[in-house]
Amino acid sequence: MILVNVLLFVAIASGLLLLMISAEDSGLERGLRMREAARAQAIARGGEVSAVVALRRDALVAPDTDSRAEPWGALAESGAPIEGGSFDLAIADAQGRFNVNALMQPDPIAAATLGRIAGAVGMTPEQSARAVAAIRAAGPLTDIRPLGALGLAPGQVARLSGLLTALPYEGKINLNAASEDLIGILTGDPMAARRIVALRDRQGYLTAADLASLDVSMPQGTGLTSNLFWVRTRVRIGDTSQQVTSLIARKDDGQGGKTAAVVGRWTGASAPLQAPPLP
Template identity: 55%
Template sequence: MTGCEREEGMILVNVLMFVAIAAGLVLLMINREELALDRGLRTREAARALAVVRGGELSALVALRRDAEIAPEADHAAEPWGKLSERNAPIEGGSFSLAIADAEGRFNINALRQGEASAVVMFQNIGTEAGLSPEQILAAAEYVRREGPITDLRPLRLAGIDPEIVSRLERLVTALPGTTTINLNAADQQMLAILLHNPLAAARLAEVRAQRGYLTIKDLSDQQLTMPWGASFRSNSFWVRTRATIGGTSQQGATLIQRRSGADGKVEVVPVERWRGAAVPPGAPDLR
């Protein structure tokens, strides 16, 4: 091989090396551009999904405000607000789920802060039903008095209570701001039995409610019962939980909504607290 041929070979090798480097740089630029486009797409999807979540909350606010105007005497899931719930409803580019629920079907543990004897006795009965020892009931009550008002029950696990027992307690107890009653139209059969001290009557009332959708004072009278302490047929606290999936992005949130009298005497319906993602408390309704 002559010197000229060797020189031409080296030039060819250099050219191929530069071509390979250039191709690698182009590929890197394309990959970075695709990543940027993907991030931008996911950001837009997340923004759209979050807008749908907030839209679900707004629809609940409107429905609950209308309910306060046209049917203030009682609250139950058979009313129009209860029909807002959706499961994986199709929307453009994805799906939408919403669950709305009465938040006052359980005992409000923040009632213990006032030290009222009836509230303490009620919590003792509930704690015993859930499997708490007298010492654990006392520890939970002291925690609420010391740290309350609390916004959900998860901190009770810090009071040394077994997580499994706390899970049972969470089906009977909630943590809401202000003073609330237990709505007999939202309480489950176990809660009814604790309130009425009569499991058989609770079962019969639960059956009546399942057939008609709600209970009345006559239903209690028919069972020779009176309205128990801390109970009613109305609620002012509600949960709405929404999940929206757009493309490959999902957003979910839960809002605690309360109805209250405004300065002008009119009913206000307002979100009092919001949670997103994994922070959603166990009291919020399930979306599955």
């Protein structure tokens, strides 16, 4: 009987010890995950800071044009090794699409641009009018996803997603970042758009002289520079993954130069549809 009691006591004590060890292990794992998450978040924000610095420098040394051929475009990373994990960064000109928030106020150029885009994707005048009304009722928008509720066909929505964006500040469409599809719509000449993009691909950028050499006029509402840029970072450390999506704006500093600062930030997978995909 005494032996049975001793064995029972040992079994109970062993069970309690296992519970204590298990709880301690769980606490250690939680602590490790929290440290990994904090480190990953810091590295992701470091990528954001690098983009801000590069874009500020670019505004000083190359104010007349903006293209991915510039040093800021070289910030992109895919699976770069870091201690315990990897780092991805995507950076993109945000002004390569038509900003639907330009329609918040009566603007004949913006209205004409939307009209050309709507016609190109097969929207009826009634659908186009509903889109403008929806933008003005709910805007300014931060994402173009709400436009998917206008009753458009999936193919129309998919094509519009590559032509439209929703940005907080006005700005011209940068032909150095616009797609061949959008340039063809804006110029009304798909063949000219193909030549423009081919030249841009060869030399990495476009100038006003390039357009003149192709006998193409600069479409209304377009330019060759930008002040809004997307940067997305993803950091994986151990079992932890952190994503940060940022919208960076360059503005006049009042002293003849420009500053660059983050004006929008999203964490996790909540990024707007128009943000660039991660590699």
